[in-house]
Amino acid sequence: MIVVQLKEGENIERALKRFKRKFERTGAIRELRNRQAFSKPSVIKRRKMEKARYVNALRQAEEE
Template sequence: MLIIPIKEGENIDRALKRFKRKFDKTGTMRSLRKRQAFTKPSVERRAQIQKAQYIQGLRDREEI
């Protein structure tokens, strides 16, 4: 459970923004969305390899 102490005289919008930032850092929504659909391990591995190839290509272009 997230606890956001509100300082005296603090705007509620600012406290809400702090809450949202802290909530994003926990990764709760990301993990929930990931669990909604099952992906086969072979598909996950293929996606990781493609991502690594893409990043490596970017690094190679940067060196030139």
């Protein structure tokens, strides 16, 4: 459970913003979206490999 303590004289909007940031860091929304549809393990592996190739190409382009 995420707990956000209000500081003395703190605006409620600021506290809400801190709550949203903490909630985003937990990754709950990302996981819910991933669970909406089943992905085969082979598809997940293929995406992971494609991402690795892309990142590697970016790093090589940056070095040159």
